[in-house]
Amino acid sequence: HIPRVAHPVLLIFLHQGNEPALHLSAVKKKGTVFKYVAVRLLDITIALDRETTQTVHTLSRPLLRTPSIDNDAAAWLQNYTDQIRQYNKFPGFTSSHKINTDRIYIEQLNLHPIRISFTFTQQWNFDQLNLSEGSALLHYIRLIPSINSAPISFTSFLVRHVFESPQVLKQIIRNHYLSQARQCALNLVGSLAILQGPADFLTNIGTGVRDFVYHPINGSVHGPEKFWEGVETGSLSLARGVFNGVFRGAANVTGIVNSNLVALTDEHFIEERNAYQRTLTDLNQGDQSKSISDILFLAGTSVAHGITSGAMGLVEEPLENFNKQGTAGFVRGMGSAIISAIVKPAVGLGDGAIIIMKHGERLVGDSCNVLVATPKRLRRALPRKFIKMGNSVLLNKYDELSSMAQNIVECSGNHTDAYISHMYSCKYLFIASESSLWIINRRTDEQECLQWEEISHFYTHGCCLILIIFTELGVSPKVLDCESTDILENVKRLMSMQANKMTNTRNCSFGNNTSDFFMTGSHYDIIGVKVRQQKYIFGSVNCQYNNHHDNSLDNQATLDHCHRRVRFLHSDNSTFFSSLDEEAWGLISTWRNIYSGIHSRRCLVLGLINGTGEGIQIKSTILLEGGSPICRIPAGMDFDELNSILKPGGAIIFFAWGVSPNLNQRGSIHLQMDSNVFLSHFSSTTAVATPRTGYSCVFLERSISDWWAKFWLLITTGQGQTK
Template sequence: MAYSWDLPYLKEKTLVLSVNDREREVSLQEIGSLVPFKFPAGDASSIISIDVVAEGPTQVLVLADYDSKQSVFKQRTASQMTLVERDDSDRESTKEMIKDGFEIIDVDAVITFSFQIRLEGIGISVLNQRMQELIYVSMTGLELRYTDSNMYQSVNMMVKWLQIDNQLYGGSSPIILCPTQTPKDGKDAAAHPTLHSALVRAKDDTHGVVYFKYFSALLQELTVSMDEDFLYTLLEFSKFNVPGWTEDPSKIQLCDESLDVPEPVSKDDESQLFFEVLHLHPMKVNLSFMRSDHVNIEEAQQKTSSHNPIMYIFNVLTMAIGNIDAAPITLNALLLENVRASGPVLVDVLQRHYSQDFFYQLHLVVGSIEFLGNPVGLFNNLSSGVADFFYEPYQGFIMGDRPQDFGLGVVRGTSSLLKKTVFGFSDSIAKITGSVGKGLSAATMDKSFQERRRLGNQRNTPKHALSGFSKGATSLAQGVVSGVTGIVEQPLAGAQSGGVEGFFKGLGKAAVGVVTKPLVGVMDFTSNVTSGIRNTTTVFDRDQRRKRIPRHVPKNGILTMYDKSEALGQSWLKQVDSGQYFYDDYIAHLVLKGDNMVAMLTSKRIMVFRAENLKVEWELEFAEIQSIAPFPRGISITSRRDRQENFIPIFEQTSLTWFSGKIEEKVNQFNAELKPLE
């Protein structure tokens, strides 16, 4: 018989069976075999089995005669019922089952197949269309277990450590995703893995659904950080084609004007999934985003332009206020019982759940803006310090076995309060001044100045107060000098490229720069000093770094095995002389004996620099080279300009032959490309 609900607005709907003054409530959400229904029938009693089956979009309640041989439930004897009632009198679920006198037959599952994979570590390198390494995903302590029995299939996966690195050079966030809490040792990593998931599927095809007994997913607290340049590079890589973006708006129907209510129809290709328990644990994500210049995408895709005054002002403002630091987003747990849905519907439920949680916490994102000093982060640091101030002495007094534990607790609590207070206030001041300096830097309209400042901030992060003062003084001097020298250099550079019009444009940029660049220096000075004070409080904390240096891919685009030496050489080239040769293509390098010197060959020049401070000793472009002469102990290179001879000392014969061959090959290629032009 078909039925309809008497009270359809109730959240939990039950069907009531009534036989001879005996009632039984049945939930139609519980697909599968339920406890049989025992009711009086004259002088004796009768039993019917209850089963809930899915038939397309319909839930069907099947009532049949109870067959003890076929049913998974068996009747208890009177003595068993009395004994269990006496032992489990405080358990409501047990008393309910005892009332009908049935228990589940305990059938041991017979394992037919199982395997387990354990990997100490695995890495996945992702490259974009221009053969740049985009991200590197590293997982350690990866375990996967699969078990197949006559009743169930189970999958269990665990990852002790998960990290995603930004492999693009020039970015402000080298690590995109990693756990916030670093495990102390191997036991801690095993007890608190970054990712843990379990799935158990029942081999039951008689109820019209794909039957899952249990699904669980646990993700530890994560730190997610990315900048604008990486985000645009990721969008370029993915080439999103979202359905609906290209549709004609005139053809979109606002609502269906038909008043008929059709019967629900299930698609044949959409299998219905049923979960007895679906449990997604709560998650916390500390979200950071930095506005940045576009370094790794095509020039045609640059959205900011200094020729448009509106975009110029927008770029300056967003550079200052568009930076978010560690916004704490907490996503609540999701626990669903007896849920039946198709795959797309289930995904939609998850999306709505997490999107609502995120939008309800947008105020935390606003409160984490660096321009405001990250008030949310400041409050969390201060409250954590105050809590430690009272909690540590309490722990020493209650949990300690020695009299001095209370005193040690007082010391630890006071130290934590002072440390987190200094960290919080210095961090807020550093973020305010850094954001203002970033916006003023965008206002200078001097790309070379912005590039030097960006690379300098990345390479020379102050580790303590003294280095912060030194780095701040250097930034202040560079801002003042660049502003003064720009009065002469920028008009001349504009005249060389654009004639009279370029001269006046350069003059305008110089006028803006002479005011803004010293202000940038002042802001950078304050930011570096306060950052040094802040980092003094965390000098003993573990610093998270990339798992490996970004891969080097030759200019011909042929992907080869990862070479650590080539990756190191490319990394040096991107940073040497504060990024002055950032856009050169790496060819080869050779570490020289003595004084930590390195000889490097790029697509445009030969140079020698010091590896300890990445300062160039000398460099020559191919067009400036007069002659190259190999000697038994090195290579002599003569300059075309002043006939000065530069010598690369190489004492090992194999290295000399290899590096000489690389230079000869590149110079011959340069001459071949130059000859048609001549």
């Protein structure tokens, strides 16, 4: 029956992104104790017609009852279990029909609201009913009138500290939804197709009157000019509401009359009309590219189809009935043909009128939509009062510049981000949000959004604020001129709000003297390193071709060659750090050539330098996610393999890779490392190192790309990272 149905799609879940249709969250402590249980169902659109409803009912009837179980459930369960045991000999496998009446405890139960849009189309011409025993529901289906987009809403069910048996809890939830289902009856009555025309007319008129009153009031807040614009916009909105109400109401009433008249015609005409209606779905979907001549052609086609079908019926139907039933059939066919000759042109004329009226409704809507509406005031800015408390805000007086700053964050597309505060200077607009720092050049409108984790730290020089930013080519400075010391102090205060999220600021304190360490690389002497290192910035060799690596090798041979080369690197050479970084990038570069195209795999390189002046014992390295063992490549003789101790001034490289991505998994990498001086987590998207008391963790490089990640971590004592 699918080609004949009015609504081919029965259920539509209104997704936003990749949301699941049904989401269930449960946090279980132990036994029957739950800390949190939540159920969320997306908004649903249900569209049915009479024939589909009867078909679904016929198919589901055998599933609604099981006579073999109704008699004795315990005996049925025992017999079914014995049948299974004949084929599967499970030790200790027994049947049980005891009902679990133990109480369960739920600290918080959250059933989200349910919203349903229900549409039912009655097919008066369809009369293929099976009125056998047990099909009483089909009688009621015949009596249901058409319903158009009836809103059915169930409020949320929120309770805390639930301590009930499952049976009692289900009954409470059932009563909650049944009580609201009774209240939805009025929504169904208001959505009857026969009442849709008057309701639409009143809705459009009401909207126009509201705009006619409130648009001038809103415009008067901005001044006399906006007041008169509001009067103009409100007047046009009122006119649009009247025209839309008339056109849409007339189209709905005509459609109801046509749906009843078409039941008096033959099945062949109904099928032809339904097929033609499907070709006009572009009009119902808002296709506004058709001209008035195209609309008149479509309307004329509907009228011509009705007249032609009625005229042909005057000849064909009496002859067809005469061949089957003789003279009596001829008389009966002639009477039916005369009725059809009157009804079919009327139906065609009604369909043509509906096409014209819907097009007129769209034209009225388009002419009003192009008008400039009265500007609405942006939402009041709500800066954060306490950084660690997301719900603590300051209710300041309305400021348009602050509202604009907040609107930039809200319109970024990141729904998890939240505005915290902002700072204006003559040249820049600084905005601090929950996850990002926004820097907007007010003169050129250039906008830059930096994740807090992309910032190593910041310091000042004169009236300039200097940000040290991690890029794919190592650290890079960004100098911002703040014009005066007062503005500079305000910007520093803004940056300090999220300083704990910056990669290096959260683990160590930087001043103006030590901050230069990143821009001069290893210019300073590191404790334990035997020779002062040359000026070098970790990551500066990234994206460069290294001719020491043979791309024809497989993964194991590549690791073996790298291990042999790194073994001859010692800290008594001034190029020790630059050579280590070249080897780390060489691993990534070779790996990308070995695994490319559809065989691509992500990889991660972690370099560790001991600047503490004492040994670092690496207790464990665990690959929580990935597709390889963790490869350790120590430099020189500064790593004790037996005790896993990295000697002072020593360095070691860790390398891991993931599985090939597919539809089920992204192929990410997640490495966890624990030692006596720090605890860290590294993945293909993030890096976090937490030092223990008396030590500091400094990221010399934090380069993250789609297919690789590269980190260099310097471990120092609490006094600083240099001698």
